[in-house]
Amino acid sequence: MLDAMTSELTPNRAALREQLAAPLALPAAAVAAYRQNGYVKLKQVLSPEVIAFYGSVISRKVVELNTDHTPLAERDTYGKAFLQIMNIWEQDETVREFSFSPRLARIAAELMGVAGVRLYHDQALYKEPGGGVTPWHVDQFYWPLSNSNTCTVWVPLQATPLALGPLAFSIGSQIFDKGRELPIGDDSEKQMAFKLKDFPVDETPFDLGEVSFHAGWTFHRASPNTSDRSRAVMTVIYIEDGIKLTAPRHKNHEADWARWMPGAQIGEAVATPLNPVLYRRSEAPR
Numbered sequence: 457m458l459d460a461m462t463s464e465l466t467p468n469r470a471a472l473r474e475q476l477a478a479p480l481a482l483p484a485a486a487v488a489a490y491r492q493n494g495y496v497k498l499k500q501v502l503s504p505e506v507i508a509f510y511g512s513v514i515s516r517k518v519v520e521l522n523t524d525h526t527p528l529a530e531r532d533t534y535g536k537a538f539l540q541i542m543n544i545w546e547q548d549e550t551v552r553e554f555s556f557s558p559r560l561a562r563i564a565a566e567l568m569g570v571a572g573v574r575l576y577h578d579q580a581l582y583k584e585p586g587g588g589v590t591p592w593h594v595d596q597f598y599w600p601l602s603n604s605n606t607c608t609v610w611v612p613l614q615a616t617p618l619a620l621g622p623l624a625f626s627i628g629s630q631i632f633d634k635g636r637e638l639p640i641g642d643d644s645e646k647q648m649a650f651k652l653k654d655f656p657v658d659e660t661p662f663d664l665g666e667v668s669f670h671a672g673w674t675f676h677r678a679s680p681n682t683s684d685r686s687r688a689v690m691t692v693i694y695i696e697d698g699i700k701l702t703a704p705r706h707k708n709h710e711a712d713w714a715r716w717m718p719g720a721q722i723g724e725a726v727a728t729p730l731n732p733v734l735y736r737r738s739e740a741p742r
């Protein structure tokens with residue numbers, strides 16, 4: 457129904473879909489930067505029209521699906537960092553179009569240098585006005601996966617100046633193996649601020665249409681939102697097509713297995729219905 461309504465309101469809907477599908481030429485320097493630094497920020501990946509249309513649909517779903525109405529002051533550090541609404545693609549066809557974007561998935565595959573990627577999950581991360589710090593952490597701590605070919609695209613749904621808390625990266629930290637076992641929280645923020653002190657930090661605004669891709673082992677954080685409006689962000693996590701489920705080593709692994717890869721077998725490639733292929737390089741003609 458929502459899909460039908462938004463189609464009527466948006467005469468150039470087909471053009472928006474086309475943009476999400478069309479490949480974007482990735483400069484060799486971007487691939488080199490991703491591999492050296494563990495992340496890359498890319499400007500003009502999505503047009504203001506695409507951001508405005510899908511952003512408004514995603515924001516509506518965030519309001520509809522959010523169940524956390526606790527005042528900010530009463531939440532813990534994780535709860536203050538953002539409203540987190542996961543796998544919206546399962547709930548809404550229009551959001552699925554966005555999360556399954558072949559353009560974004562292809563960039564992820566090319567940055568990682570893999571032939572194909574599958575979905576791990578999507579998530580909206582809305583840092584509310586007055587929302588707190590997103591503590592230093594690495595994502596792959598949470599994921600029981602067999603290699604490091606994992607990557608997240610972070611798509612701000614508005615231009616994101618420093619006051620809104622743009623994602624910030626510890627440059628080159630994907631090779632740093634200390635502190636990877638720290639779940640996101642006060643302790644990870646405190647310990648990693650110290651441990652990562654020799655790595656420079658990239659904390660810069662995002663233009664409208666600019667997105668970042670970061671690797672699963674790259675340390676990142678975001679400052680508080682000191683503005684009076686929400687920092688709306690959509691993310692999609694990609695895993696290499698062929699990556700395997702590993703035996704869970706802690707409760708976060710157990711939870712991720714159950715939620716994002718239900719029915720996957722330890723030691724076998726992750727390919728459940730919740731992990732569709734989002735991009736696969738076509739074979740060169742013989």
Ligand SMILES: O=C(O)CCC(=O)C(=O)O
Nearest residue numbers: 581590595608610678691
């Ligand atoms: O948006 C944020 O504040 C944090 C995002 C993040 O940690 C991620 O996408 O991996």
